[in-house]
Amino acid sequence: MVFQLTILGTSAAVPTPTRFLSGQVLNMRDQLFLIDCGEGTQSRLTQLGIKKSKINHIFISHLHGDHVFGLVGVLTSMAMQSRKHLLTLYGPTGLQELVETTFRLTYYQSPFPIQCVTVDADQATELIDNESFSVKSFPLKHRIPCVGYVFREKEAERTMKVEKIAEYAIPFTDIKAIKRGADFKNTDHRFPGKGVLIPNSDLTTPPPSPRSFAYCSDTAFDETIVQHIRGVDLLYHETTFLSEMTTHAEMTGHSTALQAGQMAHLADVGQLVTGHYSSRYDELNFILDEAKSVFPNTVLGIDGQTYSVPLVKTPL
Amino acid sequence: MVFQLTILGTSAAVPTPTRFLSGQVLNMRDQLFLIDCGEGTQSRLTQLGIKKSKINHIFISHLHGDHVFGLVGVLTSMAMQSRKHLLTLYGPTGLQELVETTFRLTYYQSPFPIQCVTVDADQATELIDNESFSVKSFPLKHRIPCVGYVFREKEAERTMKVEKIAEYAIPFTDIKAIKRGADFKNTDHRFPGKGVLIPNSDLTTPPPSPRSFAYCSDTAFDETIVQHIRGVDLLYHETTFLSEMTTHAEMTGHSTALQAGQMAHLADVGQLVTGHYSSRYDELNFILDEAKSVFPNTVLGIDGQTYSVPLVKTPL
Numbered sequence: 001m002v003f004q005l006t007i008l009g010t011s012a013a014v015p016t017p018t019r020f021l022s023g024q025v026l027n028m029r030d031q032l033f034l035i036d037c038g039e040g041t042q043s044r045l046t047q048l049g050i051k052k053s054k055i056n057h058i059f060i061s062h063l064h065g066d067h068v069f070g071l072v073g074v075l076t077s078m079a080m081q082s083r084k085h086l087l088t089l090y091g092p093t094g095l096q097e098l099v100e101t102t103f104r105l106t107y108y109q110s111p112f113p114i115q116c117v118t119v120d121a122d123q124a125t126e127l128i129d130n131e132s133f134s135v136k137s138f139p140l141k142h143r144i145p146c147v148g149y150v151f152r153e154k155e156a157e158r159t160m161k162v163e164k165i166a167e168y169a170i171p172f173t174d175i176k177a178i179k180r181g182a183d184f185k186n187t188d189h190r191f192p193g194k195g196v197l198i199p200n201s202d203l204t205t206p207p208p209s210p211r212s213f214a215y216c217s218d219t220a221f222d223e224t225i226v227q228h229i230r231g232v233d234l235l236y237h238e239t240t241f242l243s244e245m246t247t248h249a250e251m252t253g254h255s256t257a258l259q260a261g262q263m264a265h266l267a268d269v270g271q272l273v274t275g276h277y278s279s280r281y282d283e284l285n286f287i288l289d290e291a292k293s294v295f296p297n298t299v300l301g302i303d304g305q306t307y308s309v310p311l312v313k314t315p316l
Numbered sequence: 317m318v319f320q321l322t323i324l325g326t327s328a329a330v331p332t333p334t335r336f337l338s339g340q341v342l343n344m345r346d347q348l349f350l351i352d353c354g355e356g357t358q359s360r361l362t363q364l365g366i367k368k369s370k371i372n373h374i375f376i377s378h379l380h381g382d383h384v385f386g387l388v389g390v391l392t393s394m395a396m397q398s399r400k401h402l403l404t405l406y407g408p409t410g411l412q413e414l415v416e417t418t419f420r421l422t423y424y425q426s427p428f429p430i431q432c433v434t435v436d437a438d439q440a441t442e443l444i445d446n447e448s449f450s451v452k453s454f455p456l457k458h459r460i461p462c463v464g465y466v467f468r469e470k471e472a473e474r475t476m477k478v479e480k481i482a483e484y485a486i487p488f489t490d491i492k493a494i495k496r497g498a499d500f501k502n503t504d505h506r507f508p509g510k511g512v513l514i515p516n517s518d519l520t521t522p523p524p525s526p527r528s529f530a531y532c533s534d535t536a537f538d539e540t541i542v543q544h545i546r547g548v549d550l551l552y553h554e555t556t557f558l559s560e561m562t563t564h565a566e567m568t569g570h571s572t573a574l575q576a577g578q579m580a581h582l583a584d585v586g587q588l589v590t591g592h593y594s595s596r597y598d599e600l601n602f603i604l605d606e607a608k609s610v611f612p613n614t615v616l617g618i619d620g621q622t623y624s625v626p627l628v629k630t631p632l
Contacts, residue, residue, distance in 0.1 A: 039386065065392050068422065070355065101417045107380070
């Protein structure tokens with residue numbers, strides 16, 4: 001039941017000798033979600049031992065090259081591994097044309113099906129909603145259409161206390177409802193406690209809290225983002241610049257480390273992970289210090305590192 | 317007066333943990349020529365300390381992704397270094413559309429001028445011919461339109477023996493012709509040897525031999541290539557497979573190491589450099605041995621290595 005984020009690269013615009021371009025893999029209960037594909041993403045996946053065959057969804061935030069030039073390389077390398085199953089791409093207008101044109105001009109036909117979902121960059125949109133998890137996009141504030149993504153586990157079923165099944169002679173057919181929170185009243189006349197309502201809390205233990213992650217890159221500071229990421233356990237928010245470059249950050253549609261900390265604070269998230277650093281910064285501790293000054297539970301996003309959200313039982 | 321080839325990557329189709337995708341830089345007297353741009357080329361240039369600002373010509377052999385997916389990343393990273401001067405791209409039909417479409421869909425405008433020369437993949441074509449060097453393309457035999465490139469220095473002028481200028485009272489205005497091979501006859505009546513023809517060999521020493529390099533990747537074995545690369549000092553010829561896969565090589569438009577050796581032998585080149593290895597080969601010595609069995613002066617193409625052609629004086 002893992003829920004962990006692996007950062008492939010943290011460099012903005014161009015790779016540096018120690019930092020690769022944007023790309024992340026969220027592992028949500030062994031389903032892998034690839035978010036952004038800067039140039040070199042296929043190599044980073046190989047280097048970090050991440051199985052491309054387990055990736056069925058790729059989310060692109062926006063079509064600046066440092067977030068998307070590695071996408072087609074990922075797709076063609078998936079094909080080299082004999083992939084046959086569906087891959088779904090999500091991203092703003094133009095993504096499908098970019099992939100299709102590149103395929104056409106490089107004489108490439110994908111041996112596995114690829115569908116492309118064009119994401120509305122002007123309003124929040126539910127992209128996936130199944131029994132296990134949901135994924136929504138929401139607008140970011142950048143120079144071109146750009147979206148963030150929020151991934152949320154669904155609440156799992158409550159866990160049955162096995163000994164109670166015998167104790168209260170609970171029929172098999174009632175268990176599903178009880179796991180979903182129903183109380184139990186035995187109507188079987190052979191049962192001595194017939195008619196007594198047994199509260200659900202006596203029959204089950206609560207499930208772990210559902211976990212969540214939000215990705216916000218690239219974006220200027222924008223309070224309207226708060227509503228979409230409120231309370232997530234893990235927030236990756238770009239920290240391209242230090243505060244001394246606040247005006248430049250605003251002009252170019254980026255955030256300072258201080259602003260990322262403010263966003264994490266306003267949205268009351270669990271932990272903030274920094275990243276998308278300007279290549280002008282060799283030393284990242286100033287980024288960390290600045291974000292921590294307003295949001296103490298901040299960690300530096302580092303190329304190749306994994307950030308886990310543990311399973312936590314909800315209070316009884 | 318360097319003439320050297322630096323190999324950025326030697327992997328075919330996909331990068332491996334130890335080999336990058338196709339890309340080479342020919343340094344011809346401090347002018348840099350980039351040949352093919354697999355994904356990751358911008359990083360390889362940085363890692364190897366090669367100045368992108370000195371690259372004014374990029375040659376693309378064909379539009380398979382492993383030779384071109386890194387091109388736009390190179391162009392955008394050149395812009396990040398405040399480049400303002402012209403860059404010329406050369407490649408088969410589709411290259412210009414690929415670059416222009418990618419620029420348009422990623423909201424990118426190049427701050428420096430880029431011109432794209434569409435290369436005819438069906439016949440040999442002179443692309444550059446100036447006082448210092450020439451570059452020609454010629455057809456290769458691949459699954460899609462694909463060209464090789466041959467780079468040749470022009471013969472330099474002969475070197476004047478300085479002491480002869482006084483000895484024969486050679487006027488300044490005659491020196492240019494003598495450096496280009498003319499004999500000298502003094503017509504000045506004040507000169508005692510008036511009317512005697514002094515042969516050029518007595519006045520000059522010969523220039524170094526012009527050097528040359530040919531790039532053949534990707535291609536099946538094809539004897540029609542010989543005429544275009546005959547006698548080059550350095551030949552990079554793809555060796556995707558070993559001979560045990562000759563049929564597969566032919567089917568996929570690639571060469572075996574043995575065939576590359578045969579090509580080097582037929583074309584009477586100086587040295588053969590292997591490369592474009594299938595990812596199935598971890599160990600490359602078998603490739604080397606096979607090519608050497610027919611062309612002894614073969615060296616393994618290795619990522620990051622440089623291969624120099626020394627200046628050699630032509631015989632007096």
